[in-house]
Amino acid sequence: MKRKLEEPSETETRISFVDSGGHLSYRGVSIHDMAKHSTYEETICLLLYGKLPTRTQLLEMRNKLSAHRRLPAGVVALIGSLPHFAVPMDVLRTAISAMAMFDPNEKDNRIETLLERGIGQIAQATTTVTTHNHLRNSRLPIEPDPEMGHAENFLYMLRGREPEAWETKALDVCLVLHADHGLNASTFAARVTASARADMYAALTTAVGTLKGTIHGGANQKVMEMLLQIKEERMVDRYIDEAFREGRKIPGFGHRIYKVEDPRVAYLRSVSKDACDRTGHAYLFDLSRKVEDTVCSEKGLFPNMDFYSATIYYALGFPVDTLTTVFACSRMAGWVAHIIEQFELDSLIRPMGDYVGLLNQPYVALEDR
Ligand code: COA
Numbered sequence: 001m002k003r004k005l006e007e008p009s010e011t012e013t014r015i016s017f018v019d020s021g022g023h024l025s026y027r028g029v030s031i032h033d034m035a036k037h038s039t040y041e042e043t044i045c046l047l048l049y050g051k052l053p054t055r056t057q058l059l060e061m062r063n064k065l066s067a068h069r070r071l072p073a074g075v076v077a078l079i080g081s082l083p084h085f086a087v088p089m090d091v092l093r094t095a096i097s098a099m100a101m102f103d104p105n106e107k108d109n110r111i112e113t114l115l116e117r118g119i120g121q122i123a124q125a126t127t128t129v130t131t132h133n134h135l136r137n138s139r140l141p142i143e144p145d146p147e148m149g150h151a152e153n154f155l156y157m158l159r160g161r162e163p164e165a166w167e168t169k170a171l172d173v174c175l176v177l178h179a180d181h182g183l184n185a186s187t188f189a190a191r192v193t194a195s196a197r198a199d200m201y202a203a204l205t206t207a208v209g210t211l212k213g214t215i216h217g218g219a220n221q222k223v224m225e226m227l228l229q230i231k232e233e234r235m236v237d238r239y240i241d242e243a244f245r246e247g248r249k250i251p252g253f254g255h256r257i258y259k260v261e262d263p264r265v266a267y268l269r270s271v272s273k274d275a276c277d278r279t280g281h282a283y284l285f286d287l288s289r290k291v292e293d294t295v296c297s298e299k300g301l302f303p304n305m306d307f308y309s310a311t312i313y314y315a316l317g318f319p320v321d322t323l324t325t326v327f328a329c330s331r332m333a334g335w336v337a338h339i340i341e342q343f344e345l346d347s348l349i350r351p352m353g354d355y356v357g358l359l360n361q362p363y364v365a366l367e368d369r
Contacts, residue, residue: 015337018182022260035267040150040175047180047337068120069144071127072102080135088322093208095128100201109343117200118336125332129325130157151175159317167316170271174309177264178327180334186210190335194342195349203339211328220323222251223310227287236290252307253295261302268308275315284311
């Protein structure tokens with residue numbers, strides 16, 4: 001597929017649109033249509049190439065992803081050498097950073113190379129997450145299955161059994177919905193790194209490091225920890241009241257941009273209900289609803305996308321400390337698209353700090369201080 005990009009300015013982007021009124025679109029296509037009709041593979045094509053793919057282009061993307069899934073042996077060895085208590089987001093960040101050293105063309109920033117490299121990184125992120133999870137549990141990693149689609153293979157590599165159709169669909173919808181979101185913190189961080197003409201691995205490493213933050217992507221793990229701590233519906237009021245009294249934020253609520261409900265939440269809420277019902281975790285969904293009702297009625301805050309995705313990933317079998325890596329695996333598509341857009345723009349992002357400190361201070365000699 002040929003890409004077409006006219007010159008955007010430093011803060012302009014043509015990749016996704018988001019506004020306070022709850023609108024989100026990828027390359028102009030509404031998130032509602034994407035959630036209802038699309039797949040993650042199609043979403044990658046849309047974000048990277050600017051257009052929905054033809055049947056042939058979609059098949060090409062599927063084939064490329066499956067061809068790139070294996071990790072370099074050195075990266076597997078590196079993951080295996082990390083302490084067993086290593087944090088999965090740190091492992092993903094480290095693996096992506098190391099990946100640069102296994103790419104003989106690391107410095108080649110031509111668009112065609114970047115696209116190929118980016119697709120490779122999207123594929124390999126899932127293998128990194130599952131490989132680490134097996135190795136830390138003293139198990140052999142499960143080899144990717146080239147016949148499977150992206151979401152199906154991700155679950156297969158995690159659990160070693162072919163997922164049921166509903167499981168693949170549930171994960172796929174999440175991957176579609178998390179794939180991009182304007183100039184959020186991790187995407188912006190990635191663009192800053194790319195704007196300095198660093199390489200794609202450096203920019204993705206920056207992005208993963210930023211997403212780990214607990215008020216950014218790290219919130220989904222915090223949501224799950226909170227639900228597991230609350231345990232029962234009757235404990236919700238006490239937990240929330242205490243958190244408010246102590247000035248603690250409730251993970252999975254509030255948003256910097258949206259002043260209405262996040263448009264992705266309705267889909268995630270319904271997928272969460274289905275996934276929890278099917279896996280014997282119905283109580284977790286009921287608990288989530290109770291938390292949502294309480295936080296909404298007491299503070300007028302809406303859940304964000306991390307709130308219901310947490311229980312979906314948990315119900316699908318992702319360990320609690322890997323939840324943010326699942327978000328990262330999806331957001332890889334958006335990051336790659338933004339990094340390439342920034343490379344094409346080739347303009348350093350260097351904001352002027354709003355200096356509010358002292359001026360004209362005398363230099364006092366050491367012995368006189
Ligand atoms: N729990 C409790 N109160 C919250 C809240 C939450 N999750 N999110 C926002 N608020 C409150 C703030 O305390 C503040 O109240 P105040 O005006 O009485 O001081 C008000 O709402 C505005 O919050 P603010 O922190 O200024 O909003 P923001 O736009 O800077 O922050 C987030 C947005 C996402 C950082 C914030 O909502 C948050 O930390 N949420 C929890 C973490 C999370 O889910 N992150 C994922 C985001 S997609």
